[in-house]
Amino acid sequence: MNEVQISNLMQQQNNLLAQQNNLLQQLIDKKRAKISPAGLLDGEQILVNDLFRDEIRDGYLVTAHKKRLWNILLNILVEIDRICKKHNIRYFAYGGTLLGAVRHKGFIPWDDDMDISMLRPDYEKFKSVVKQEIKDCYFVDAWHDYKLETQEKVLPDKSFQQLVKRNQRLAHPTWWPFWPIIKIKDTRTAFILYGDRPHVNQGMYVDVFPFDPVPPLSDEVNKKIYENLRLMMLAITNSLALRKKLKENDALTVDNMLLKDFFRLPHRKKAIAFDTYALKNFSSPDFVGQVRGHAIAKRKASYALKNFRETVYLPFEKIEIPAPIEYENCLTSQYGDWHKIVIFNSHTKNYSADFSYKKYFEQIKPIPLLRK
Secondary structure, X not given: OOXXXXXXXXXXXXXXXXXXXXXXHHHHHHHHHHHOOOOOOOOOOOOOOOOOOOEEEOOEEXXXXXXXXXXXXXXXXXXXXXXXHHOOOOOEEOOHHHHHHHHOOOOOOOOOOEEEEEEHHXXXXXXXXXXXXXXXXXXXXXXXXXXXXXXXXXXXXXXXXXXXXXHXXXXXXXXXXXXXXXXXXEOOOEEOOOOOOOOOOOOEEEEEEEEEEOOOOOOHHHHHHHHHHHHHHHHHOOOHHHHHHHHOOOOOOOOHHHXXXXXXXXXXHHHHHHHHHHHHOOOOOOEEEOHHHHHOOOOOOOEEHHHHOOEEEEEEOOEEEEEEOOHHHHXXXXXXXXXXXXXXOOOOOOEEOOOOHHHHHHHOOOOOOOOO
């Protein structure tokens, strides 16, 4: 047998192998369709092992239903990653997502969302490109794209994406969208957090948090920057204590008249002013974190800026995700003994990858908001 004949025979064998692989893939697809009649969403990649099977992780039952949620979140993250790589934007796994990557090499078994963080300059760069870059099936839910019923017309218009009604605002002044964040949501899914807000996009989402200067800060400039951000945050969340100080003309660290002018701005302009000030004054602080956490929330985690000097990649389900090089320091700052297993409550039990939040509200009567 000469070389030409050997080559032809090898080519025939390769063709047969390719046909066998194709048939095997078809069988796998048919089996998957039987296991999950709804199938995958258009363009959805399988990024979670044994996606359509229940399993026990760390003594906790993880259902196939939960895995579908995880898979949607990872697909959103892959889209965020694509945009960030294209525009040279750094981001890091944060909170429970970082803890899951380090401790579980994937999702914490009882977790139902994903969090990433960006230093303020990267966050603003991401904010400037994401709406033009994001795929049509995703929605950019940004805190600066809301309007309040108390300040403008009741019905949403083209300039604003969503509306917060007066009773919702009064009952929960520190709820979303009253802090700096962007949520990237899959509009084809349902993740129902607010039963009284059928007009608001409630798809599954990945949170994108900006990191700004937070205590402890050694230099006076960054101390003043943080204090100004803190007061703006309190103004946005409608703090009665801050309004009382202004009314009594108590001395604050910023000009009282400027803060009074800030109070008068519509929510959207407040949010934009906050973000603009934070970007303009970001200059290598000792520690970074969420200003909201220090201003109005119980969690006051601070992360040394040096923790983010480089990026490392950690295994997460079937992909790898970026983390700060000193990720253990970040986890200790946020959780203390992060090796200890603590089961926390999920955000909601009402979620689905098989139908959208719009279809949910078409069949479910909105739940009236309970006033405190």
